[in-house]
Amino acid sequence: MNILIGGAWPYANGSLHIGHIAALLPGDVLARYWRARGKSVYYVSGSDCFGTPVTIRAKQEGRTPSEISEAYHKEFCEVFQQLGFSYDLYTKTTDKRHMEFVRAFHKIMYHGRYIEEREVKLAFCPSCQKVLTDRLVVGECPAYGMPTRGDQCDACGEVLEADTVVNARCSDCGSALIYKKSTQLFLLISKLETELRALLNNHPDWRKNAIAFTKRYLDEGLRDRAITRDLDWGIDVPKDGYADKKIYIWAENVLGYLSTSAVLCKERGIDFEELFGENALHYYVHGKDNIPFHTIILPSLILAHGKNLRLPDRIISSEYLTLEGKKISTSQNWAIWAKDIAARYNPDTIRYFFIANGPEKRDTDFSWREFVERNNTELLGGWGNLVNRTLVFIVKYLDGIVPKGVLDHDTQSQIETAFAAVGEKIETGKFKEALDSAFDLVRYGNRCYDAGEPWKTRAQCPDACANTLFNCVQIIACLSMILTPFLPFSSSKIVKWLDLTSKWELQQVPAGYQLPQITILFERIDKRYAEEELEKLKMQ
Incomplete structure (x- = not known):
């Protein structure tokens, strides 16, 4: 496929x-x-x-x-x-x-039955002596009366035509506008209502906001839209008589x-x-x-x-x-610029936060305190801890050689469940739930390590110690694949350390495998950084 x-x-x-x-x-x-x-x-x-x-x-x-x-x-x-x-x-x-x-x-569209020429009114500012694009027109939304631009109302999401804006003014100088006539090509969206409604009805699995927005547009009546404009910056219109126009950006x-x-x-x-x-x-x-x-x-x-x-x-x-x-x-200037946060922090920490706390189904908030807290408790304290204490223990006490063991039935079941659950949720766009399911396996792995107490059984019962570590290594190997879509940088390190494949399937590390030098996956972020970043934001 x-x-x-x-x-x-x-x-x-x-x-x-x-x-x-x-x-x-x-x-x-x-x-x-x-x-x-x-x-x-x-x-x-x-x-x-x-x-x-x-x-x-x-x-x-x-x-x-x-x-x-x-x-x-x-x-x-x-x-x-x-x-x-x-x-x-x-x-x-x-x-x-x-x-x-x-x-x-x-060109192909122009020969079809859904394109036609129409005479339209173009917004013109008499003070600036220029034709205005829709985005340079400001006024009030014709639907709800909220302040808007001429192309789209941010308050209600309505896609507009500039000549429908109430009390239209020039965004540069504030002058009232006049309208001049021009010929443009239009896409006859209104004639496609049956097909567009069928598309919506055939996809009940779309996000709720997509279904609601699309249904509202359909129910309120689709409007035909100009696909050309009198512009200097854009793609030339492939039609005779339109040399002074461009294809409208949308x-x-x-x-x-x-x-x-x-x-x-x-x-x-x-x-x-x-x-x-x-x-x-x-x-x-x-x-x-x-x-x-x-x-x-x-x-x-x-x-x-x-x-x-x-x-x-x-x-x-x-x-x-x-x-x-x-x-x-x-x-x-109330924003965190992507180039700045990418330059200062671990990319997997950034990716983790925006999936775990992303605006998937509802509006969510970014706070520096929560960003730091999630890195320290979930990535470092959860996933990073499982990897580090398991592999470093093997390097320190077993000469870096993965010990012999048998994959527990419950462990195998947990791994298989994680692969299936995470995969199904990713495919259907439920990314936060998918990441939660992956971290269920992280938490299970840490419980296995704690229950096995290898720091005690290393001397008291070496076979039990070996089996605990063997199972934890298999969990880590599988998690490195399950987490690759979310945390590719740290996962790639583990894949290299354990010589794994890149396939979405159960991974196995054989007993006797020699581990390389292991490094820390995630660094602790001092809480003072959250306060410093917040102060920087307020000072911008």
Whole structure:
């Protein structure tokens, strides 16, 4: 089976913060798990380099959109590498291969029955003397009256058209707007309601927020959306008479999942249609605010394309992450930047926290105190303790040679249960429960060690001591595989120490195996660091 895992494409207009990492990390867990299962994995993403957010940042810094997006793209790549994101292809929307794919995809759509030309009103600021993109329009949401931008209301999640915004004003100067006429291409989403509703009804296993958001969009009535705009920065429209326009960002960035997949398919020598056919499983991993783009927009584009390509299977949509009890705000500098936390802390500690305490089913909060506490009690005190005291004991007292023993029936049962439970929960997007199940086996291993008391039986009953250590080594070996999707850095050390395979199956370390030098997996983080980090945050 072919497994496509699409991670949301972050805007290349500013540094990534911990909210991005919390939302995207489940994609890497999925990719590592399915590879261990022997499946053909296509884990793809990239930097979203076009669009108004990039041009706004470029204007603020006196640089070109290309310079800004390329700088942040490089930063994203470095952060993802530091945190162990194992993308098969991480690219950018300015990549020539993506742009060519999008233009070819659009050409096919334009010949179908779901695209039509319409005359529209474009927002124009008489003071600034310029046409405004939707994101540069501010006002009140037509649905609930909350402050909003012209592209999407953050309060209710509604995807908007700028000319529907109440009391519309220019975000740069605050002037009231006038509207000029222009011809644009529209995607007739309203004609796809039957297919989109069937997609929703056929996937009761989607996250609750995805089901609720998508159902609301359908029930409130789908609106047709412009797929071209009068812009300077973007992908050219492949249609005569549209030389002064670009493809609207929402109609090209989500196609990045397809364009990157096409590149990988070509490299691997398989047909693109095979990956987007029946013998495949597709995951899309993103934050709550991106739900409509993956359950409405992306399926609409695929359906309008008309080539019977596979629609999304599983929507892994997180809730929101707050920071020390407050909403993350980049404008107010209330954020922990991914590049900073990645540079200062063990990547597995970061990964562990954002799975164990991630916003999977509800909003969760990041606090430095809890971050430190979880590292010290759960990673160091639980998992690291089991590994260190077992293997170091063997090195110290048994010349590093794994002793003879027999795998206890209960131990084997616990291991088999863990493999099955963790695998099933990862596959269905229940990552926190999966990690909890893995740590059930960690706790079981520590109980076995304590009950066996090898520090006593080493002299009193060497055979019992040997059997305890043998069983603990087998538990550690299996846990190194079970925890690889979550904690790849520390797991890879154990795999090397014990000469294990990378397959999702029971691992065995034979009696007589010579252990190498063992090092500590996790360092204790002094509690004062939590206070220092909190002070830094408040001083930003």
